Amino acid sequence: MSELARETLVLNMGPHHPSTHGVLRLMLELEGEVILRTEPVIGYLHTGFEKEMETRTYHQNIVFPPRIEYLATMIEEHAYVLAVEKLLGVRAPERAETIRIILAELSRIASHLVWLGTSAVDVNVTSMLMYCFNDRERIMDIFEMVSGQRMMHGYMRVGGLQWDVPAGFVEQVRAVADDLPGRLDEYERLLTDNLIWRERTEGIAVLSHDDALRYGCTGPIARGSGVNYDVRKAFPYGGYEAYDFDVPLGSRGDSFDRYTVRVEEMRQSRRIILQALDRLRDGPVMVDDRKVALPPRAELVRSIEAVIHQFKLVSEGFHPPVGEVYSAVESPRGEKGYYLVSDGGNQPVRARVRSPSFNNLQALPVMIFRHMVSDVVVAIASIDIVLGDGDVDR
Amino acid sequence: MIAEAAEALARDLAGLAEAEDRFRDEVTLVVPRERLHDVLARARDASFAVLTDLTAVDRLPAQPRFEVVYLLTNYTAAARVRLKVRVEADDALVPSAEAVYPGANWLEREVYDMFGIRFSGHPDLKRILMPDDWEGHPLRKDFPLVEEPVHFAGHTPKVPSAIIPKTPRTPPTPPR
Numbered sequence: 001m002s003e004l005a006r007e008t009l010v011l012n013m014g015p016h017h018p019s020t021h022g023v024l025r026l027m028l029e030l031e032g033e034v035i036l037r038t039e040p041v042i043g044y045l046h047t048g049f050e051k052e053m054e055t056r057t058y059h060q061n062i063v064f065p066p067r068i069e070y071l072a073t074m075i076e077e078h079a080y081v082l083a084v085e086k087l088l089g090v091r092a093p094e095r096a097e098t099i100r101i102i103l104a105e106l107s108r109i110a111s112h113l114v115w116l117g118t119s120a121v122d123v124n125v126t127s128m129l130m131y132c133f134n135d136r137e138r139i140m141d142i143f144e145m146v147s148g149q150r151m152m153h154g155y156m157r158v159g160g161l162q163w164d165v166p167a168g169f170v171e172q173v174r175a176v177a178d179d180l181p182g183r184l185d186e187y188e189r190l191l192t193d194n195l196i197w198r199e200r201t202e203g204i205a206v207l208s209h210d211d212a213l214r215y216g217c218t219g220p221i222a223r224g225s226g227v228n229y230d231v232r233k234a235f236p237y238g239g240y241e242a243y244d245f246d247v248p249l250g251s252r253g254d255s256f257d258r259y260t261v262r263v264e265e266m267r268q269s270r271r272i273i274l275q276a277l278d279r280l281r282d283g284p285v286m287v288d289d290r291k292v293a294l295p296p297r298a299e300l301v302r303s304i305e306a307v308i309h310q311f312k313l314v315s316e317g318f319h320p321p322v323g324e325v326y327s328a329v330e331s332p333r334g335e336k337g338y339y340l341v342s343d344g345g346n347q348p349v350r351a352r353v354r355s356p357s358f359n360n361l362q363a364l365p366v367m368i369f370r371h372m373v374s375d376v377v378v379a380i381a382s383i384d385i386v387l388g389d390g391d392v393d394r
Numbered sequence: 395m396i397a398e399a400a401e402a403l404a405r406d407l408a409g410l411a412e413a414e415d416r417f418r419d420e421v422t423l424v425v426p427r428e429r430l431h432d433v434l435a436r437a438r439d440a441s442f443a444v445l446t447d448l449t450a451v452d453r454l455p456a457q458p459r460f461e462v463v464y465l466l467t468n469y470t471a472a473a474r475v476r477l478k479v480r481v482e483a484d485d486a487l488v489p490s491a492e493a494v495y496p497g498a499n500w501l502e503r504e505v506y507d508m509f510g511i512r513f514s515g516h517p518d519l520k521r522i523l524m525p526d527d528w529e530g531h532p533l534r535k536d537f538p539l540v541e542e543p544v545h546f547a548g549h550t551p552k553v554p555s556a557i558i559p560k561t562p563r564t565p566p567t568p569p570r
Contacts, residue, residue, distance in 0.1 A: 046524065051537075337465075
């Protein structure tokens with residue numbers, strides 16, 4: 001081999017590249033077309049949310065979580081309000097918890113559908129994108145129905161929900177849940193038996209079980225590698241302990257396993273939604289604690305205490321006790337946690353967002369070592385990063 | 395309820411830790427930084443195989459000012475333990491956890507970037523989220539949260555009305 005042939009080439013990929021699902025820059029050291037070394041460069045979407053959250057009250061901070069991770073907005077809100085509730089030591093009423101779970105699982109399906117559509121586009125199955133977005137749109141309609149917004153809902157509140165769901169909610173959710181298995185079967189027929197899809201994903205971007213643990217990977221990435229960890233099972237939150245569902249696991253840890261895990265997760269989410277619809281009972285959707293929740297409008301004209309509570313909550317918000325909590329939920333990308341530190345004031349001293357994409361992306365250089373450049377696209381797609389989630393401090 | 399595995403680890407590390415705190419069913423151990431490496435290695439060997447999060451808290455004006463926070467998770471026993479190392483601002487140096495938990499690499503870079511806490515033994519300690527030439531560490535409490543003017547080289551930025559001049563609105567002509 002001549003000297004020239006042994007030379008390596010440093011290739012810059014991104015930050016603006018259609019396959020990076022945001023703005024991710026990779027510095028690849030190549031020998032021919034084989035990757036020897038990868039250095040991800042992130043920070044292009046760093047927005048300073050954590051700093052912002054230190055200057056606002058706990059209630060005002062509800063606007064940030066869905067902006068941090070914009071594909072699974074309801075799950076983000078769920079994560080944040082659960083952390084504040086843990087800090088306060090309150091628990092939302094049962095109806096609120098059930099509705100939260102329905103919305104969170106719908107959000108998971110919506111996020112996985114976006115993943116399925118976009119990662120199929122990355123290997124040139126362009127029709128998938130339209131099918132998946134079509135289905136996701138029906139879920140977005142439900143979110144708009146309950147909160148008035150397709151994204152950035154601000155629907156969950158510390159101690160419950162902003163208001164009860166409107167009439168027709170149950171029927172619409174059931175319609176989406178009824179149609180889902182047929183649609184998923186159709187997508188699987190399009191992809192699972194598709195020679196190109198299989199050749200592009202099988203054996204590509206393999207992550208071993210041990211590496212998944214070492215790098216702190218969570219979510220479908222870790223489960224595709226056989227790590228049996230789902231926050232909903234290991235650390236049940238918000239009523240999940242009462243639901244019956246399976247955690248799909250992969251064995252080889254390649255891109256194809258992550259695909260099968262995610263598709264199966266959508267089916268399991270549907271199972272949870274159907275169980276939640278069955279146990280949905282009438283009742284309050286906001287906790288009955290005047291130190292946390294606003295008093296009902298009707299009380300304001302009758303009770304001076306209600307007026308005082310209303311004034312204190314609106315003008316300065318509630319004051320959690322001194323302490324610190326970490327509360328995590330299972331987001332479509334893995335463990336999404338909020339670490340809140342309180343000094344007894346009405347604003348957090350520190351609000352830390354533990355985002356799964358950050359840790360998952362860290363394993364990318366291991367996954368694509370000795371792969372071809374074209375496999376990088378598949379690898380990034382299979383991690384399902386949300387760069388807002390990986391970067392934005394987050 | 396605190397998981398039995400977390401209680402066991404807390405008992406095991408009781409001799410190495412300075413203080414222990416329990417709040418809302420979470421165990422926090424404060425560890426002197428000289429013993430951090432031993433503590434992390436023992437935790438990892440006790441099946442706390444995953445470093446879920448590594449971050450810091452600026453407690454200004456308290457002394458010592460910074461807390462570096464490690465969140466360890468045991469997947470099989472579903473248990474969590476939080477470790478803390480307290481450091482002064484003028485001596486903000488903590489041993490790197492990268493050798494024990496490789497996932498600490500980026501997280502330590504982030505803490506360095508945001509708080510200016512250095513990690514001894516880190517293979518490549520540099521900024522990760524902020525630009526390389528950034529001055530200061532944004533998540534420190536004395537870093538002001540203010541707007542900055544954006545500089546455009548060579549020309550002054552236009553306000554929207556300079557691009558689309560305001561004209562008096564004329565009523566639309568009715569169709570014939």
